[in-house]
Structure formats: structure tokens, C-alpha cells
Amino acid sequence: DIHLTQSPSFLSASVGDRVTITCRASQGISSYLAWYQQKPGKAPKLLIYAASTLQSGVPSRFSGSGSGTEFTLTIGSLQPEDSATYYCQQLSSYPLTFGGGTKVEIK
């Protein structure tokens, strides 16, 4: 199985801050990585696919980068509505594992 390690597991930042979340894969997955946002009581929502492609309708302050084993999700200017938990998922091989999640809190 491919293991995904997300860091940090929790972060607290202020509105307007630039925030970066890292996802490391235990083996190379090319660009087969997606990022999801989950708010309390809601289903996950796709933000980024193919490591760096923004899903339609997602604000442009979100961006993704990376390939191989190291990936990042960046929120360019944190907004109050970005308070959520963020997950990465590898889509390279079964089982399609998720990272442990990063909870983002607004100070």
C-alpha cells in the first residue's frame, strides 16, 4: 500500500495568511494526487486534481503543486470560510489511500 503523510496535522492561521500543507507519498505516484476539503457535517469536496489542476468553481487562492512523492496545497490568502480539514488522496494504485488530514483553524 502507498502511505500518505500529511503535515502539519493542525494549523492555526490568520485571515490573509499564506498557508501550505504538505503530503508525502511512501513511493512515487507521478501526479496522481487529489486534494479535498471537508467542513464539519459535510461530505468532502474536490479542490485539486492531477496534483495541480484547480477544480471548476474552486477559488483561485487554492493551488497545488508537486509530483513523485512530495506535494503541497497552498491557500494564497486564508479566508474565514477556509476553516476545514484538508485531505490528500493518491490515485496511482489500489488501495486509493488518503492522508491523515490537516485541520485548518482561523485565529
Added chain:
Amino acid sequence: EVQLVQSGAEVKKPGESLKISCKGSGYSFSNYWIGWVRQMPGKGLEWMGIIYPGDSDTRYSPSFQGQVTISADKSISTAYLQWSSLQASDTAIYYCARRGGQLEWFDPWGQGTLVTVSS
């Protein structure tokens, strides 16, 4: 609009069986994989398995192989997740989600089904 609608919340006793559903609409159900994801209370997302309704090709995570059964009825655009004997540890929210194709991501997701197993 592509949509997945899941069946409602369930409360069951240990040892009981259960089958929950996920109905797709707004697209050709047979041609897209449907995956299932577990979220235990206060925990992260766990990928359980996936089915291709067109030919019922099914893959399971080793963690869930033998514990659940994934199936689909393409005639009514519905995928299923079932248990033959529930345990308290199966208490969780279960999500279904559509996969665009091999190597592709999951979007959209169903609203989730809360399964509570308690004596």
C-alpha cells in the same frame, strides 16, 4: 447535474445485517466507477473499495476485504455497501463518490450515510 444520493441513517444492533445505497443521476451510471469511503467519528477518511457498474469489476482495500460487500445494479443506477454481521466498530459515516476513470479523482460525493451500531 451529476448527483449521488445516499440512503438514510441507520441504527442497528451488533450481529445484524445492513445494505446501504447510493443512487446516481445526471450521467451514464454504468460508465463510471463508484467508490466507498468510511469516516469513523472524529477521524479521517478511509478508502474501502470501488466498483465499476458496467461489468461489476470490484476492488477492495485489504483492510475491508471480507468485511463488507460492494455491489451495483446498473438497471436502477444504484451502488450498494453491505454487511452480513455488524459490529460496534462499524459505527461511522459512509460516503460514496464517483470516479471519472482509471487514475482519476472522486467527484462528486454523496451526502453520506450515518450507520450507528449499538446494543
